[in-house]
Amino acid sequence: MRYVMNRIGFFILSLWAAITINFILPRMMPGSPADAMFAKFQGQLTTTALEAMKKSYGIGDTSLWQQYVDYLHGLVTFNWGLSFMQYPTPVSDMIQASVPWTIGLVGISTLISVFVGTALGVYISWKRKGFLDNTLPVVSMAFQALPYFWVALLCVFIFGFKLDWFPMAHGYDPAITPGFTSEYILSILNHAFLPAITLILGGLSGWIVGMRNNMIYTLGEDYVTFAEAKGVKTSRLMFTYAARNAILPQLTSFAIAIGNVVSGAILTEQVFSYPGIGNQLTSAVQSQDFPMIQSSFLLIAVAVLVANLIVDLLYSRLDPRIRTGGSN
């Protein structure tokens, strides 16, 4: 119980720190981005409108402390400010529009590569020195060593441009009206296929090799040798004895991966012009859209923290050694 309280306290502390860093970071940057933005609106808006706008962004004459309080209040009430880039669209609306795309694409690709990779890792550690054990890690590592946005570019070039099998960009065919029609869903799947393949290929090797190494490590433990000497069946030895323990470190990586789903494959989304949050963040930075940057940042931070908390709590149930404390 103490462990659980500890973790939750930790979660709250780091959440607060993340929020505060998120507040301080843009304010540490030299030159007021807001001024640049207001300069853009100079001719179009009256002075009073500009003042009102400044006030709504919490920039202006208020003290830093007051800004911080306003910022926290805005966060809690989901009033995340208005986008500079697409003024006056609320940032929360823009995020709402792009998050499902990212979660759909990156989330599903991550899940696929975790399950396939872990299963393959168990399999090849079982067949040590077999054909797959010798080739698969190298082949998949070659994929890992390649910059995945370049692989994505190649895919666009070969399958999109040369062969014309798949569309080269966007989340769905803009000619189709969104809705629950089979045409629309097919269009989404068709557009998601190439980015998903590059994401899966890029992530797979990490899971395979990680699981393989964990398995080999666990297979060297005394209790496995004992079980083997006792005559436990190989399949039971692999799954019930070794894989159960070897999978624990994978869980930590899984938490990070799930947290990173929200930040998504920024580069992949850029290459495919996919309407997700990564694309949103890139264009926000390019146009210095600070409310947007802050919000997407916070979203990503919260996602990682929550995923970590869940895995930490799971870990304590799965591995009693952690619960009873590390040293001494």
Place this chain on the structure above:
Amino acid sequence: MKTELQTSSQHNMEAPTPRRNNFTIFLGAFKPFFTNAKSATGFTIFLIFLFIAIFAPLIAPYEPSAAIYLPNLSPTADHWFGTTNTGQDIYSQFIFSARNTMIVGFGAGILSTIIGLIFGVVGGYRGGLTDSILSFVTNLFLVMPGLALLIVIQAYMTASTPFVTGLIIALTGWAWGARVFRSQTMTLANRDFISAARMSGMSSFRIMLTQICPNMMSIIAGNIMFATLGAILAEAGLAFLGFQDINSISWGTMLYWASNNAALIRGAWWWFIPPGLGIGLVGLSLVLMNFAVDQITNPRLKGQKRRKKHGRKTARA
């Protein structure tokens, strides 16, 4: 007592000590780099790129940023990889980019591993309040998603050089390594040989340095390799997005110009394939060499047999 505890078994075993000099021993440590086909390939690729990086000005036929040749050439005898739309020689750019990429990659990889070691090992070994504070900082850096944070910082640095990018990558990207080191230290800290070292009166600092770190050498070496790979990929990605100085010479910047000038749609594969292949080959060499590192430091990976007989013997002696 200390020497027994450290027994990195096979090294002690295979040296019947007819007094080798230091250099032979040093070379001997690199033996697995050549005996294993995978790591030999990796090491060869690595040496080739190291050679290119060091002698770039001699190898490259032209100035990489001189825009004085015919634009949009396909590969010719004079311009092996063709020219860009502003008439720069792509082959020369490729050669010079290797240099920047190697420096940035290895600099950032080693720096981030050192930071990670400090945070991970100290936190994992000390436990308690120290651990709470250190892993709190680690978690904070984990929370800040690497690429997104890099993008934001780059937006503020506007047009940074590849070296500044490397520094930022190292300062933001050490957390993952620290976490791995910490959990490994935590499992090691409970082992008997650590207790023995502690009881023999060794200081915490010495235990961390001489007992814990050598026992996770494969993880450290692996971390350097993968941090380097990560740094190379991150630098390429940032440059590709155009967040690095777009006049710098790097493989990522080459890809930025290629994709911004519609090299894809013009079918100019000679422009965007070489930079990606360069990154991929350097990365592959790192990954392959990691196999050799595993072989040197992790006897368990050596053969099918899981338990060595002489391992037992040394433990008992």
